[in-house]
Every structure is written in C-alpha cells, then in structure tokens.
Amino acid sequence: MAVRPDRGPTEPLIFVLFGPGGAGKGTVADRLVDLDPTLWLSRSWTSRPRREGEPGDAYVFVDRPTFMAHADAGGFFEWAEFLGNLYGTPIPDPPVGCDVLLEIDRQGAERVQELRADATLILLAPPSPEVQAERMRQRGDDEGHVARRVEEGQAELALGRPLASVEVVNDDLEVAVAEVASIVEGVRRRYPGPA
Ligand code: 5GP
Numbered sequence: 296m297a298v299r300p301d302r303g304p305t306e307p308l309i310f311v312l313f314g315p316g317g318a319g320k321g322t323v324a325d326r327l328v329d330l331d332p333t334l335w336l337s338r339s340w341t342s343r344p345r346r347e348g349e350p351g352d353a354y355v356f357v358d359r360p361t362f363m364a365h366a367d368a369g370g371f372f373e374w375a376e377f378l379g380n381l382y383g384t385p386i387p388d389p390p391v392g393c394d395v396l397l398e399i400d401r402q403g404a405e406r407v408q409e410l411r412a413d414a415t416l417i418l419l420a421p422p423s424p425e426v427q428a429e430r431m432r433q434r435g436d437d438e439g440h441v442a443r444r445v446e447e448g449q450a451e452l453a454l455g456r457p458l459a460s461v462e463v464v465n466d467d468l469e470v471a472v473a474e475v476a477s478i479v480e481g482v483r484r485r486y487p488g489p490a
Contacts, residue, residue: 307387308394308486309411310334310479313404314419314455315448316436317427319465321353323419324398326472327479334479335389336396340365343380346435355385373399373406378444394483401455408458415482417475418459420452422466 312320312327328336340355342362357365362381366374374383377400384403387395397407407414421427424445431441456462461478465471 307335307389308482309387309397309407309414310394310482311397311399311404311407311414311416312419312475313397313399313401313416313459315400315421315427315451316444317430317448318419318421319430319468319471320398320419322468323465323471323475324396326468327396327475330472330476331479333393334396335387335393336398337384337387337389339399340371340374340383340385341380343382348435354382372410373403375400375402375406377402378440394479401451401458404455405458415478416458416460417478418452418455418462419471419475420462420464421448422464424449426466 312324314320324336328334338352338355340357340362342357342359343354345351345353345356359381362374362383365371365385366381366383370385371383372386374381376382382400382403384397384399384407387397389395397403399407404416408416421430427448428441428445431444432438436444463471463474463478
C-alpha cells in the first residue's frame with residue numbers, strides 16, 4: 296500500500312471509498328464516521344437534482360453554472376461528469392486531528408491517486424449484480440437507469456480492481472464496515488501522526 300511515511304502533525308491521511316452505484320458506499324461511509332469521530336467525511340457537490348426522499352445534506356446540491364464557477368476557481372480536489380451530471384470533491388478541510396474519508400466513483404479515485412499517491416483506495420463491491428440492482432431500486436432510481444448502471448458497474452469493478460489498495464464486498468453492512476474500519480486502523484498504526 297503506497298502510504299506516505301513522512302506524515303506531518305496536522306496532515307490527514309486520505310481514505311477513498313469507491314465503487315459502483317449500489318455497492319452501498321454512502322451507507323458504509325455514514326456508518327464509519329458515526330463509529331469513528333476522527334474520520335471526517337467530505338461532502339461532495341453535485342449538479343444532479345435531489346432524489347425524492349434523499350436527505351438534503353447527501354450532497355451540496357447546486358446548479359451547473361455554480362458548480363462550474365467553483366471548478367474554475369480551483370475549489371475542487373477532483374471533479375467528474377457522470378451520466379450527464381457533475382460531481383466534485385471540494386479541497387478537503389478536515390478539523391485538526393481528523394483523517395479524511397472520500398466517497399466517490401472510480402474516475403474520482405483515479406484522480407485522487409494521481410494527486411495523492413499515499414491515499415488508501417478501498418474498492419467497495421456489491422455481492423452480486425442482482426443485489427446492486429435491488430439497492431438502486433430501493434433508493435428510487437428508475438428502471439432504465441438501473442439496468443444501465445448495473446452494466447456499467449460491472450465494468451467499473453474490473454477497472455477499479457487494479458487501482459484499489461484493497462477490495463471489500465458489501466454483503467453484510469456491519470461486516471463491511473468492520474472490515475473498512477480495520478483497514479483504516481491498520482494504516483494509522485503504520486503511519487501514525489504525532490499526537
Ligand atoms: P449518485 O448520483 O448515485 O449519488 O452518484 C453517482 C456517482 O457519482 C456515484 O458513483 C458516486 O460515488 C459518484 N460521486 C459522488 N460524489 C463524487 C465526487 O465528489 N467525485 C466523483 N468523481 N464522483 C462522485
């Protein structure tokens with residue numbers, strides 16, 4: 296795992312949870328930060344409209360011009376277009392003493408790796424295409440969209456595997472969360488920042 300050994304006192308570690316839609320990244324990320332107050336979840340921006348029932352703080356929801364103005368001003372660590380919508384990770388600004396958790400797609404993970412070779416890339420995979428499709432339906436994605444994203448998801452997994460430091464299959468939520476938490480702890484033990 297390529298982790299920078301010269302970590303400074305206020306320099307956070309970066310953990311990237313990436314993988315296809317329906318892998319359960321959002322749920323795993325929320326649970327991880329609930330359990331670990333020193334893990335700070337970066338909130339992405341998107342130009343996608345909020346889905347019905349989706350929490351208002353799932354993203355910073357903005358229109359396209361606002362998104363592009365922020366991108367032009369250098370406000371994003373990385374950003375990408377996905378199925379016609381823009382998504383971006385703002386430059387991370389965690390509280391002192393916290394490490395950063397990014398929940399993004401494979402393109403974003405690739406970009407983060409270019410910018411920070413020391414980031415830990417954790418690929419979260421759904422247990423099967425059927426489970427992946429069902430998770431998308433449950434959160435209200437329309438059927439045509441689901442079929443397309445399941446197909447793309449399989450391709451994303453194949454592209455993601457060579458990038459990933461480690462892969463976690465999200466079959467049982469609590470097991471997956473425990474696995475990711477132990478990966479985080481392992482990296483912290485290897486490269487502790489001064490207390
Ligand atoms: P959704 O519209 O289903 O919330 O997200 C679509 C895809 O965009 C997901 O794979 C999600 O992980 C990805 N995504 C969310 N935030 C970001 C981000 O900040 N950067 C990038 N590159 N992808 C993101």
